[in-house]
Structures are given as structure tokens and as C-alpha cells.
Amino acid sequence: MFHRLLSLPLDHQQSIFLFGPRATGKTSWLKAHIKDAIYLDLLDFSFFSVLSADPSRLSHMIPSFYAGWIVIDEIQKIPALLNEVHRLIEEKKYRFILTGSSARSLRRGGVNLLAGRALTYTMHPLTIDEVGEQFNLSFALTYGMLPSVFSHPDPKKYLESYVQTYIKEEVLQEGLTRNVGTFTKFLEIASFSQGSVLNVSEIAREVGHNRTTIVNYFNILDDLLLSRRIPVFTHKAKRKLITHEKFYFFDVGIFNTIRPSGPLDAREIKEGVALESLFLQAICAINDYFNLGYSIYFWRTSYGDEIDFILYGQRGFHAFEIKRTDKIHRSYLKSLIKFGTDYPEATLHYIYLGNHKEYHERIIATPFVQALKTLKIILQ
Numbered sequence: 001m002f003h004r005l006l007s008l009p010l011d012h013q014q015s016i017f018l019f020g021p022r023a024t025g026k027t028s029w030l031k032a033h034i035k036d037a038i039y040l041d042l043l044d045f046s047f048f049s050v051l052s053a054d055p056s057r058l059s060h061m062i063p064s065f066y067a068g069w070i071v072i073d074e075i076q077k078i079p080a081l082l083n084e085v086h087r088l089i090e091e092k093k094y095r096f097i098l099t100g101s102s103a104r105s106l107r108r109g110g111v112n113l114l115a116g117r118a119l120t121y122t123m124h125p126l127t128i129d130e131v132g133e134q135f136n137l138s139f140a141l142t143y144g145m146l147p148s149v150f151s152h153p154d155p156k157k158y159l160e161s162y163v164q165t166y167i168k169e170e171v172l173q174e175g176l177t178r179n180v181g182t183f184t185k186f187l188e189i190a191s192f193s194q195g196s197v198l199n200v201s202e203i204a205r206e207v208g209h210n211r212t213t214i215v216n217y218f219n220i221l222d223d224l225l226l227s228r229r230i231p232v233f234t235h236k237a238k239r240k241l242i243t244h245e246k247f248y249f250f251d252v253g254i255f256n257t258i259r260p261s262g263p264l265d266a267r268e269i270k271e272g273v274a275l276e277s278l279f280l281q282a283i284c285a286i287n288d289y290f291n292l293g294y295s296i297y298f299w300r301t302s303y304g305d306e307i308d309f310i311l312y313g314q315r316g317f318h319a320f321e322i323k324r325t326d327k328i329h330r331s332y333l334k335s336l337i338k339f340g341t342d343y344p345e346a347t348l349h350y351i352y353l354g355n356h357k358e359y360h361e362r363i364i365a366t367p368f369v370q371a372l373k374t375l376k377i378i379l380q
Contacts, residue, residue: 002130002147004029005289006123008097010069015089015096015114017075020123021225021250023162025147026099029123030071037069037097038062042077052077055084062094069095076100086114101170102223124285125251126150128372137369141274144253145281159257163187170224182209186217190247191259195273195308197244197300198229218247226250228284233297233310238342240302252277272324275368276308279322279351283309286375294318294379305335310346315380317346326354328365336363349378 006029008016018026030037040061042048050057058081062070075081075098088094098118100106106113113120125145128135134150146162149155167187172180189206193199204214221227229245249255252274261270280296287294294313300306309320319339323332328350336348340362350365358365371378 001028001032002126002132002150004123004130005127005285006121007289008033008121009119010034013093013095015085015118016098017113017118017120018097018099018123019120019225020099020101021125022101022166023146023148024123024125026123027071027073028147030097030099034069034071034097037071038066039071039073041073043074048077051081055081058084059088059092062088062092066094069097071097071099073099074101076102076106079106082106082114086117089114089117101225122288124288125281127282127285128369129376135369140278141252141271142256144251144256145278146251146253149253155253156257159253163254163257166224166226171220182207182213183217183220186214187258188260190218190221191249191255193247194249194255194259195276196246197242198247199244221249226254228280230280230296230298230309233299233312235312236343239305239338242300242302246298248277248280251281268324272322275324275353276322279320279368279372280309282372282375283311283320283379286379287311290376290380292379299335299339301338305338307335307339311379317343318349318379319343319346320349320351322368323350323352325352328352328354328358328360330360333360333363 004025008018010033020026038061040047042051055078072081085096085098089096096118126147131145131150143149143155143159148158152158167180167184171183186207189203193203200214201211204211207214218227222229226249228248228250230248231245232241232243234241249258255277256274283296286292287296292313292315294311294315297310297312298306298308299310299319307319308322311318319336321336325332333350336350340346340348348363350363351368351371352365354365354367357367357370
């Protein structure tokens with residue numbers, strides 16, 4: 001059991017939503033921290049069939065005058081159940097922890113997420129602090145940071161099963177799309193957009209489907225928390241910028257599993273994208289777990305100057321450029337220098353594979369693993 005950075009207010013009376021992709025450890029964390037809760041898993045057909053047919057049966061699964069926590073796993077499976085949860089919170093003062101792999105799909109179903117009567121938290125893949133001495137950069141860049149890859153005897157096979165299970169159980173069974181073959185092809189083609197600016201029309205041509213369908217497929221990935229799209233930073237822009245978003249699968253191991261590779265694929269390009277993706281995972285986790293409040297962007301001019309990640313919020317203003325190299329040349333710092341000229345308020349970070357921390361005028365060059373370990377301090 002990894003010691004997770006997630007912290008929930010378990011001594012409060014307010015109910016809780018805990019969202020996160022499958023297998024990030026939501027249920028394991030809850031069972032380790034709440035020993036005497038009532039657990040209802042909607043992936044268990046016996047619970048699912050009863051409660052989907054009649055959500056009011058939920059009240060009969062809770063003892064009278066019960067004062068502990070009631071955990072319902074995968075709440076998005078029965079969105080209508082939230083109405084009954086809402087009623088029991090109001091009438092019985094019960095406390096619920098509702099886990100799920102999609103907040104957006106609940107909202108799209110017309111559910112109001114208990115009208116603000118529940119706090120919302122997110123569970124991410126593991127961070128370097130959580131993994132501790134087991135962390136190995138090469139392993140993380142290949143297999144990602146889902147908890148089970150560290151214990152499974154065949155992490156590659158586990159990740160392949162994970163992807164297939166998501167397609168089978170979530171996409172097909174939920175009726176999100178009827179053409180799972182086309183969706184599978186879309187996943188592979190989308191994987192080549194990892195860390196890149198999205199060109200939906202081009203992807204539609206490669207998949208052989210219309211643009212509207214591809215937009216819907218990207219929305220499905222977002223709904224299942226399988227992906228994240230990063231907008232361009234345009235605040236007080238002084239240069240002409242592109243307008244499209246960048247795309248990432250939520251875990252580098254999932255990206256590596258979906259993306260086909262062979263002798264014609266440049267290893268350094270894929271590894272560079274993996275390094276960038278792993279850093280984004282760490283940013284998202286630290287930002288959420290410690291409630292830092294940053295908005296995450298990237299920056300790219302129409303002339304091709306680009307910064308991988310911009311973090312902007314009340315706590316600070318940071319620009320991060322991630323490089324798969326152990327060298328520091330002025331040409332590598334060009335985009336950071338231009339961004340720093342436009343935004344003198346920003347702290348400029350060059351994250352690379354070297355061994356030493358260096359300072360190049362305003363730019364702080366930090367070894368990649370050291371940056372992961374000190375990210376909380378940097379952002380606070």
C-alpha cells in the first residue's frame with residue numbers, strides 16, 4: 001500500500017465525490033482509511049441490477065440511525081441514484097463518499113452533483129513522493145504510474161488488459177459509441193497527437209470518419225478521464241499565437257500501450273513525449289492534492305516558439321520547458337527567453353536530464369527527477 005498524498009476531510013459531516021480514472025487507487029485508499037464504512041460497488045451486478053431498477057432500495061441497505069460513511073463505487077453507472085443520495089442526505093443526514101470515473105458524464109446526464117452538498121476531490125496516478133524508493137525513471141516512462149504496474153508480474157500485459165477493459169466495459173457497454181472498431185483505430189491515431197497540438201480534421205481523415213464523430217470521440221476520452229486537453233496561454237499576449245489545444249492521455253503507460261511502435265518510429269521522439277507526459281501527471285496531482293489553484297496552459301506562437309507548460313494562478317506564474325537531453329545550449333532556451341521577455345513576472349524553468357542544477361540569467365535549469373521531487377516546493 002503506497003502512502004498517498006490525497007487527503008479527505010473524513011471528520012466532517014459533508015459528503016464527498018472522489019473522481020479519478022479506473023485503477024488509480026480510489027477504493028483501496030478508502031478501505032485503508034475507513035474500516036467500518038458500508039461499501040456498495042456498482043460494478044457488482046447484484047448491486048447494480050437492484051439499484052438501477054429501483055434507486056429507492058438504497059435506503060434499505062443502510063441500518064437505521066447509521067452514523068458512519070456510506071461508499072458507493074462507480075456512481076456514474078446509475079446517475080439517477082444521486083437523487084436518492086440527495087434525499088437521504090437531506091432527510092437522514094447520512095454521509096456519502098461517491099467514487100466515479102467521470103464527473104462530466106454525470107453532468108451531461110442532467111445530474112446536479114448534489115447541488116453543492118458534496119465536496120469534490122480527484123485521485124491521480126502515483127507521484128514520485130508516493131512511490132518513494134521504488135521510483136525508477138526508465139520504468140515510469142515505459143509503464144507509467146498506475147499503482148498496479150508496480151506489483152503486477154507483467155506490467156505490459158496489465159496495461160493492455162486495462163485498455164481493452166475500458167473499451168469493452170465503458171465505451172461499448174455504456175453505448176458511448178456503437179462502432180468499437182472505429183473507436184479503437186481512433187485511439188491509435190490519437191496517440192500520435194500525445195503532447196501535440198490537436199488537428200481534429202487531420203485525425204478525422206486518417207480515421208476515415210467525419211469530424212463530428214472524432215470530436216465526440218475526444219469528448220468520450222475526456223468523460224472517462226482518460227485524457228486531458230491543455231489550452232494555449234493567451235493572457236495579455238504580445239505575439240500571434242495558435243488557438244488549438246494540446247492533447248495528453250492521463251498516464252504515460254496508457255499512452256505507450258495505445259500507441260503502436262516499430263522500427264520506423266523514432267525512439268527519441270516517443271521518449272521525449274513520455275518525459276513531458278510524466279511531468280504533466282506530476283503537475284496535475286500536486287496541483288489538486290495541495291489545492292494550489294493553478295490553471296495549466298501551454299504557449300506556442302505562430303512562428304513555432306513553444307513552452308510545454310504554463311502554470312498561472314494566485315500562488316505564482318511558472319513556465320516549464322521539458323527537454324530530453326543532458327545538455328544546456330542557448331538554442332534550447334530560446335523559447336523561454338522569448339516568453340520571459342513578454343512576461344517578466346514569470347519564473348522560467350528548464351527541466352532536463354542532466355545531473356546539476358544551474359542558473360542561466362532568469363532561467364533555472366533543474367534535473368528532471370529533482371524537479372519531480374521538489375515540485376510542491378516550487379509551486380508553493
